Structures are given as C-alpha cells and as structure tokens.
Amino acid sequence: MPAPKRPRLPWGALLAIASTTFIVIMTETLPAGLLPYLSSGLGISEGTAGQLISVYALGSLLTAIPVTAATRNLRRRPLLLAGLAGFLVANTVTALAPSLPVALISRLVAGAFAGLIWSMVAGYVRAIVAPQLAGRALAIALAGTPVALAIGTPVGSWLGGITDWRWAFGVMSVLSLITMVWALVIVPDAPGHAPGKRKPLLRVAAIPGVTPIIATVLVWMLAHNVLYTYVAPYLTGFGIPLGADTALFIFGFAALAGLLITGATVDKALRRSTLTALVAFIAAAALLLAGGAVTAMAVVGLVLWGLGFGGAATQMQTALAEAAGADTDAAVSLFTVAFNLAIFAGGVIGALLLGSIGATTLPIAMGAAAATALAVVLVSRRAAFPSGR
Numbered sequence: 001m002p003a004p005k006r007p008r009l010p011w012g013a014l015l016a017i018a019s020t021t022f023i024v025i026m027t028e029t030l031p032a033g034l035l036p037y038l039s040s041g042l043g044i045s046e047g048t049a050g051q052l053i054s055v056y057a058l059g060s061l062l063t064a065i066p067v068t069a070a071t072r073n074l075r076r077r078p079l080l081l082a083g084l085a086g087f088l089v090a091n092t093v094t095a096l097a098p099s100l101p102v103a104l105i106s107r108l109v110a111g112a113f114a115g116l117i118w119s120m121v122a123g124y125v126r127a128i129v130a131p132q133l134a135g136r137a138l139a140i141a142l143a144g145t146p147v148a149l150a151i152g153t154p155v156g157s158w159l160g161g162i163t164d165w166r167w168a169f170g171v172m173s174v175l176s177l178i179t180m181v182w183a184l185v186i187v188p189d190a191p192g193h194a195p196g197k198r199k200p201l202l203r204v205a206a207i208p209g210v211t212p213i214i215a216t217v218l219v220w221m222l223a224h225n226v227l228y229t230y231v232a233p234y235l236t237g238f239g240i241p242l243g244a245d246t247a248l249f250i251f252g253f254a255a256l257a258g259l260l261i262t263g264a265t266v267d268k269a270l271r272r273s274t275l276t277a278l279v280a281f282i283a284a285a286a287l288l289l290a291g292g293a294v295t296a297m298a299v300v301g302l303v304l305w306g307l308g309f310g311g312a313a314t315q316m317q318t319a320l321a322e323a324a325g326a327d328t329d330a331a332v333s334l335f336t337v338a339f340n341l342a343i344f345a346g347g348v349i350g351a352l353l354l355g356s357i358g359a360t361t362l363p364i365a366m367g368a369a370a371a372t373a374l375a376v377v378l379v380s381r382r383a384a385f386p387s388g389r
Contacts, residue, residue, distance in 0.1 A: 007130030013187040014129075014140040017121060019179045020080065022144030023087050023172060024114045026152040028056050028343070030168055033157030033244055035232045037165040042100050047351040050229050054347030055104050059111020060118065060340035067112070068119040068333035076124045077189040079116065081180055086113030088176040095169035115340065119333040122317045126328065127190040132267075134321070139263030139314045146259045146310045150252025157245040204330040209323035209383030216274075216376045216384075217316050218338040223281060223369035224309055225346025227288070227362045230354055237359025240291055240298050250299060251306040258310020266311065266318050271377070271385040274315045278374040280308035285367030289360075301363075313339075323383055 031038055031052040038049040071079055090110035097103035121141060129137040156168040205211055227234060231251075232244040240247075258277070265273045284305035291298025317332060324331035353361045377385050 007133055009133055009137055009140065010128060010188070011140075014125070014137055016179065016182045016187050017080075017125065017141040018144040018147075019175070019182065020084060020117060020144065021121065021142055022148045022152060023084070023176055023179060024117055025145045025148040026156070027087060027091060027110055027169075027172055028053065028114065029148065029153045029228070030156045030172070032229055032231060033153040033248055034160040034165045034168060035230075035244070037160040041165055042103070044100055046230075046233055047355055048100070050347050050351055052103060052107050053225075053229050054344045056107045056111035056114070057340040057343030057347070059108040059113075060115035061111075061337055061344060062115075063112040064115035064119050064333045064336035064340070067116050068330060068336075071116070071120075071192065072330070073192040075189050075191055076120060076127065077183065077187055079120055080124070080183055080187065083113045083117040084176050084180045084183065086110070086116070088173050088180070091169045091172040091176065095166045095173065111340070115333075115336050118336040118339070122321055122332045123328045124190055126321060128188050135267035135314070135318050136263055138317060138321075139259060139266065139311070142313050142317070143256075143259055145313055146252060146255035146306075148252075149306070149309075150249065150256045152252075154245040154248040154252060157243075157248065161245075204324060204327045205334060207324055207327065207331070209380070210320065210331055210334070212376055212380035212384040213316060213319050213323060214334050214338045216373050216380075217335055218342050219369045219376070220278065220281070220312060220316075220373040221339050221342030222346050222349075223285075223366045223373065224305075224312075225343045226350045226353075226369065227285075227305075227366045229343075229347045230350045230359070230362060233354055234288075234359045234362050238291055238298070240295055242295070242298070247302055250302040251309075254303040254306025255310035256306075258307040259314065260310075261307070262311025262314050266314055270315060270319060270322075271381070273311065274319070274377055274385055275374070277308040277311060277315065278370055278377060280304045281370035282367055282374065284308060285363045285370060288366070289363040319384060 031049060035046050035049050039046045087110060090106050093106035094103055097106060122138060125138050125141045126134045159168050231247055235242055235244060235247055262273055284301045287297045287301030291301055320331045320335055321328045350362060
C-alpha cells in the first residue's frame, strides 16, 4: 500500500498573498521613511507629516469590523483583488496629491482597503493549506511585512532622497497592478462563511482567549509604532550618526530574521516564542534609550527590536485562529481594529511627546507598552497563550 502523500505548501499562491501584505505595510510605513521630504514638500512639520500614518490607521480602524461583517459570505479571491485595486487607486492619488488634505483623504481610503485585506488574510490562508501547515503558511503569507520594513521602506526613503517622495507612491501603484494579475492567475479561490454560521462580534470577543490576545496586540503594536513612526526625529534627537534609511534597513532585516525564526517555531512553541519576542522588545527599548551615548547600543537595539517585531503578526494571528476556530475572520477583524488603533495612537502620542518633551521619551514609551504586553501574555496561560503547547 503506497504511503499517503505529504501535504505541500502552495508556494505561488502564498507568495502572491505575501506580495499583497508587502503592499499594505509598505503603503502604511512609507511616510516614516519619507518624513523629512514630506515635511518640506508639503510645507508641514514632521509631526504633522506623521499623521499620514495615523490617518491610514484610522481608515482601517473605522472599516475593519463593518467590512468584515458585510463580506464574510463572499468568496475570497474577488475580495483580494478588490483590495489590491483599492491600493492601486489610493497610492496613485497620493502620488499626485497637490496638498495635504488630498493626501490625507487618499491615505484614509488606503487604510480602509488595508482593513479589508487584513481581516481576510489569516482565514484565507488557512482555507487553502492543510491544517498542520497553517502556522508555517501564515508566516509565509505575512513575510511581506518584514520584507517591506527591511527593503521597501528604506528603499522608499532613498528614492525620496534622490528624486521626489511622489515617485515612491507611484511605484506602489505599479506593484499593486502586477500583484492583481499574479493573484488572478495563481491564487485559488475559497468560499466565505455560510450566512447561518455567522457569530456576532461580541460573542466572538467573548470566546476564551480572544480578549487577552487583542489586548496584547493593542499595547504591543503601540510600543512599536510610537517609535517607528518617528524614527528619523529619534535619531536626530539622540545624535545617532545613522540615516533613517540605514536604521530602517537594520531593523527590517532583523525583522525578516525574526519572522523566519517564528515560522519555524510558532506551530510548536507559540507561548515561548511570543514571550521571547516581547523580552527582546523591552531590551531593545533600553538599548535605544542608551544609544545617544554609544551608537553601538542603538544598533543592537535596532536589531533586537526587529527580531522581536518580525514574527509578532504571525504569533498573534496564529493564537487568534486557534482560539476562535471557525470565527477566525471575525476575530481577525478585531485584531485589525486593535492593530490600527495602536498605529493611530502611536502616531498621535509620538507627535505629542516629540512636540512637548522631545525624542528622548520615545524609547521610554516603547518599553513601558512592551512591558504591559508581556504581563498580559504571562497571565494568559490557558486559552490565549497556553503553556506546554
């Protein structure tokens, strides 16, 4: 009797979805790398330019839950293509924006389409792979996040320096069109949820484990975004002799390494890998705070920051999928709200700290929020982050 075939990963489809997550994150974080150029090009302060990230997050925050509820019974590939089309239009408008209000509106629209894509990715990936490969497949699909941070945002910063910030958004429009064609050809379709299987979001939030995971996402991503949004002013304020593009390269490549480590461990050691990532975040905040005195400390801090961040989305969405089961899409819409609320709050809080006290407070805020997330994971050892998994 022949041995049963081992399930295989649909690499082409997963890489197309990874390209999609790359576009989502790249579009979100481009202003962080382009902050000085946006400031001078639009005649605004760096704190105001940082709100181009906050308003993107606001778009996701406002639309994630209603869009998820409205599209849960729709087939997945058409939704993916609709999301990519939204990014094509929004990034084109941003690239051509004659003023800050137009740029803010286009960023708000882009954020709304980000909410659509993030709310469906985890469930879509799990629908097209064997259950025992779900964690690894999700790590591949979310690889666009650290690649965007490692390569995309620094390259966008470099491109803005040698040409104009508008070209960076134009490139994103072209990439959105290419990924649409790729997804249409190679990504298999998957059904949505049958109408009778929908569960109200309040009942989804009440599923054991879901609320602690969402709380962890909120404070962890706040820790990240309060510094990431203003990495250029942080470097200047501490007198660290690194350009924003160089710092983002260091952070991003470390984040890619963090994702690879997470992909290899998340299916067997979810709790341990999550705790390790958060400890790395706290250590990074301490080193980044000391980086004004010794540049090497800042560099090590950037590396630890990236290692801790790289697998965070995979860890959190894997935990949510295991806790929520058939209601993963609804649970991930709550994840999207928390994630983007953290981005929005990070941009606003960072701007307030930057304008009132200065850049020295940013690593402190990062470390305090990461410590809070660590405490939530430590006490959530049953349904959310079970021990001995």
